[in-house]
Structure formats: structure tokens, C-alpha cells
Amino acid sequence: MRRFVDWWRNPWGKPRFLAVFTSLYLIWSIVPILIAVRFSFNDGRSRSTGQGWSTRWYWDEPDLSVKNDPSLREALFQSLELASLTMLIAVPIGVALAISLTRWRGRGSGTARFVSLFPIVTPELVMGTALFLTFVHLFQFVELGTVAQLLGHVTFSISFVVIIVRGRLLSIGPEYEEAATDLGAPPMKALRLVLLPLLLPAIVASFLIVFAISIDDFVISQFLSADSSTETIPVKIYSNARGAPTPALNALASVMLFLSLFAITAVIVLQRAMQRSRGGGKGGIEDMAQMRL
Amino acid sequence: MRQSRWFWPAFGLPGYVWLGVLFLVPFYVILAVALGTVDPIFRFPQPVWNPLEWNVGAFEFIFEGLAPGEQFFVIFARTFAYVGIALAVSLAIGYPVAYYIARHGGRWKAFLLLGIVAPFWISYLMRMLAWVNLLQDDGYVNRILMWVQVLDAPRNWLDGRASTVIFGLVYGYVPFLILPLYAALDRIPRDLLEASRDLGASPAQTFRRVTLPLSKAGILAGAVIIALPMFGDYYTPDLLSGSPKTNLVGNQINLFIHGPQPTVGAALTVLLMSMLAVLMAYYLITTARMSRANER
Numbered sequence: 001m002r003r004f005v006d007w008w009r010n011p012w013g014k015p016r017f018l019a020v021f022t023s024l025y026l027i028w029s030i031v032p033i034l035i036a037v038r039f040s041f042n043d044g045r046s047r048s049t050g051q052g053w054s055t056r057w058y059w060d061e062p063d064l065s066v067k068n069d070p071s072l073r074e075a076l077f078q079s080l081e082l083a084s085l086t087m088l089i090a091v092p093i094g095v096a097l098a099i100s101l102t103r104w105r106g107r108g109s110g111t112a113r114f115v116s117l118f119p120i121v122t123p124e125l126v127m128g129t130a131l132f133l134t135f136v137h138l139f140q141f142v143e144l145g146t147v148a149q150l151l152g153h154v155t156f157s158i159s160f161v162v163i164i165v166r167g168r169l170l171s172i173g174p175e176y177e178e179a180a181t182d183l184g185a186p187p188m189k190a191l192r193l194v195l196l197p198l199l200l201p202a203i204v205a206s207f208l209i210v211f212a213i214s215i216d217d218f219v220i221s222q223f224l225s226a227d228s229s230t231e232t233i234p235v236k237i238y239s240n241a242r243g244a245p246t247p248a249l250n251a252l253a254s255v256m257l258f259l260s261l262f263a264i265t266a267v268i269v270l271q272r273a274m275q276r277s278r279g280g281g282k283g284g285i286e287d288m289a290q291m292r293l
Numbered sequence: 294m295r296q297s298r299w300f301w302p303a304f305g306l307p308g309y310v311w312l313g314v315l316f317l318v319p320f321y322v323i324l325a326v327a328l329g330t331v332d333p334i335f336r337f338p339q340p341v342w343n344p345l346e347w348n349v350g351a352f353e354f355i356f357e358g359l360a361p362g363e364q365f366f367v368i369f370a371r372t373f374a375y376v377g378i379a380l381a382v383s384l385a386i387g388y389p390v391a392y393y394i395a396r397h398g399g400r401w402k403a404f405l406l407l408g409i410v411a412p413f414w415i416s417y418l419m420r421m422l423a424w425v426n427l428l429q430d431d432g433y434v435n436r437i438l439m440w441v442q443v444l445d446a447p448r449n450w451l452d453g454r455a456s457t458v459i460f461g462l463v464y465g466y467v468p469f470l471i472l473p474l475y476a477a478l479d480r481i482p483r484d485l486l487e488a489s490r491d492l493g494a495s496p497a498q499t500f501r502r503v504t505l506p507l508s509k510a511g512i513l514a515g516a517v518i519i520a521l522p523m524f525g526d527y528y529t530p531d532l533l534s535g536s537p538k539t540n541l542v543g544n545q546i547n548l549f550i551h552g553p554q555p556t557v558g559a560a561l562t563v564l565l566m567s568m569l570a571v572l573m574a575y576y577l578i579t580t581a582r583m584s585r586a587n588e589r
Contacts (some may be wrong), residue, residue: 018393025390036423048429094307100305101501123525129562130319137340155315183339216416234418253419264414
């Protein structure tokens, strides 16, 4: 006890109070998630106490596990389908948009830059309402369901791609491309042979990050869902959390967690590798922390 | 470089068209529904596309409900109160954490940041589900509180308590506040702090007169970036309370849009959006200014 008091009061060290506060914050922030994942491996039916270990709620249970309950399985596939398609559509559009926004300096470019970042700050509820009413009243040829959800997901993902790619473009600068055009390359060729290879890490990061935010999205998916067959994992959690009878819902949520954390770990590993090959620079995590508009 | 001045704008054309058709046009659709009419027999909303024929019935309905004590007044007052308290608590938690990592993170910095960033990539709904598990009658929260004898009997945390909903909002959004705060604090040059010390300021004075003013931009940006989604939140109250006693503007919009009066729902959305537009514009303009300053 005495040693602890001395350690706490040591005026020459780091501020102990802040150190303890920060650790407590991190525990508070992370441990509940770990507990929720732990319940998904419960051997019993409880979602509020630990009861042994099993993979029963993932695949063993005949009708109630993620693998064997059609409604949970469909939610998983719906999430995966949406995230994959969103990734394939949003990234090319976003990359082209980012290049255009960075290089275009003329009249109207300021407005365009403003509009392309607006989806980031628009509350999802507003965007969800807007898209829902649009598909119901104006573009009636788009039925609510997978297609509407896909259009919605791409719309908010584009802005994230723009931020990621624009950050990289600004740090590359226009010099390489200018050198290529001075040496006689037409603009499209300079773009393809010089700029795209330089942008590759940002493009790969965009794919993975769009996958993760699409998997995690709730509001847009819910507003644009047609019926229970087009519910994604977060929508399933929303409709079942308070009434769920078994840890299968925790298992489904954990599958989603593993998927998006896998995508993000891949981004961090990739950025680390890039940094090592270039030498210097801050870590990938810190770049992400510094991510600004 | 010899290229047409249309080259770069044309290059991003798919993106501009996409955002125009699926982001800007939908805003007009909300307006057309909010200011539209209702089919007299089936009560279906009829959007009115021509601004000259707009009708303000739904807004009149809402403004009547905004008189003190009426339904929308209560909802808006509750939303401001919850978001205000949640913001204050988030700042009280977030600032010390961001300060510690930026100033004293040392070799643990990357690890600590990983802990801060992790919740970004965990679905918000998953994080709320975790607390639904913990706050059950026989959940760990009740068991710990009974073990330390704060409670005699399990308390039902999930039956419409304002405190639980505000707690959920803080838990859900505080990481999004810490990151901009960290970025602002990390950017403060150490020379300034040393200069302050050399000129005779105590640590507390240095904090109050150097660190705090220099992190003001980060505080405001962070507060805005979490206030925006909080104002549009309906799932936190739904999951952690489920009672109409804790309904926020978001719940009301969700109910009206999918319920009997989509016109009123659309009008509420327009109202919310015009309140938040100030915050959104503020955020976009200040961050644009900051990133331009960094480019130089």
C-alpha cells in the first residue's frame, strides 16, 4: 500500500491519475465487447452469464445456430453481399472523384469539394429518410431491398474513399505526373502509368475500409430494407436484441465483428509494410488517427 | 500541361452524377413530401414537386406541437437535454484520455491509439448489444453492484431510464470525440509548452493559457462530429430503453416515416436538418481551413 501511495504521488513521473484514468477508459471501452463475444461461445442458453464453452450457437445447434437458423444465415449473407458489391462500385467511383477534386482548380471546384464531403457529416437518419422517400415516391423503379440498400451504401461510402485517396494524393503532389506529361505522356497515360501505381496502397485501404463500414452500417440498411429477408446483421441485432432467446444473436454479431476487424487489421498491416519499405513516417494507426477531411 | 479545362471535372463525372442523383435530389424529395399533400381517402403522402404549390400543413402541425408542454416541445427539449448532458460527459471523459495519449503516450502511443480506434470498426449495434447483455436483471452490472452492496436487489436498467440512454450515447460516441481531440493536442508544438515553463508558468497555468486555447478547435470539431449523429439517433433509446418515455427526435421521425403520417416525419426531418446545417457547415469549413493550413 505504501509503495502504491508513493508511486501515485511521485511528482517527477508521468501524471499517474491520467495514466490510471486512461487505462480505466480503455477497459470500459473494450471489455464489454469481449464479454459479448464470450457469451457467444456459451454452452448454455444465457446471454448474461458465462456457462461453459461451446461452438453450439455458431453451427452445432440444429435450428437455432447461425449456420442452421435461416433468418440469421440470410442476414449474414445479405451483409456480405452488400459489403462486397458496395466495395466494387464505390471504390472506382470514389478514386476517380478524389483525383478529379484534387486536380480540378477551376470555377465550381469549391462547391464540388463541399458537396462530396457532405455525406460524411449528414446524420444517417436524414440520409436514410431522404433515400427511403426517394425510392418510394420518385425512383419507383428501384424497389426497396437489396438494390436500394446497395445504392444507399455506395452513396455514403464514396465520401470515405475520397478522404482516403485525397490524403494520399496531397502527400504525393503533382510533380510525378507533371514529369510524365513533360516527357510526352498524354494525361490518361500519365495517370495510368504513374499515378495509379502510387495510389495503390490507398486504393487497397479504401476497399477494406468500405467493406468494414458497409458491414457495420445500420440506419441506411434498415430504412431501405424491404422485409425480413433483406435485413443485414446490424438490423437483425436491432430487431432481436431485447427479445433474443439464445446466444445465437451474440454469435452472429461476433461473426460481423471478426469480419470487420479482419478487414481493418489488413489495412494496418498493409500500411506498416508500406512504411517500412519507404522508411520513416508515422505508424499506420497514427495516420488513421490523423485522418482528416 | 496542355489539356482541356474540362478534363478534370469530366474525370470525376460518375461520382458527381452519383452524388447529385442519390444525395442532392433526395433532399429535394424530403422537401416535396414535407410540403406535399395527403391523399384524403387512404392518407398516403402525395409529394408536390412544384414549389409554387407547396403546402405548409405538416409544418403548422409541428409548430402547434412545439408550444411548451405539447408533444414535439417535450421531444425536442428531451433531445437537447440528453445530447447536451452526453456531450458534457463525453468531453469530461475524452479530454483527459486524449491529453494523456498525446502528451505522455511515449512508446505505448500506437498501442493506446489502437484501443481508441478499435470501437470505430465495431458496429455500433454490436456495442449496444454488449450493454444489453451486461445490464440484464441477472447481468454482470447488477451482480457487481450487489456484490459491493450498492444495490440490495437487481435493478431493471433497461426499462426506460434516461440515465441508461445517456450512458449509451456516451459509450457509443466518445471514441469519435477522442480522435479529433488527440489530433489537435498532438499538433501543439512542445516548444510552446517549454517556453511557457521557462517564462515561469506553473503546469496548471500552462494548461489553462497555452494547451487549452490551442486545443479549442479540436474540442469544437470533436463536439460537433459527435453531436450530429446523436441528434439523429433512435436506436440507442430503442435498444437500451424501448419506452416512449425516452423517445428522441430520431425516434419520432422513424415512427412517423414508417407509420401513418410520413408527411409529418419528412417535415420533422427538414426541421432537424435545418438546425444541424449550422453545425455541419461549421465543421466542413473549419476542417477545410485546417487542412489547407497543413498543406502549406
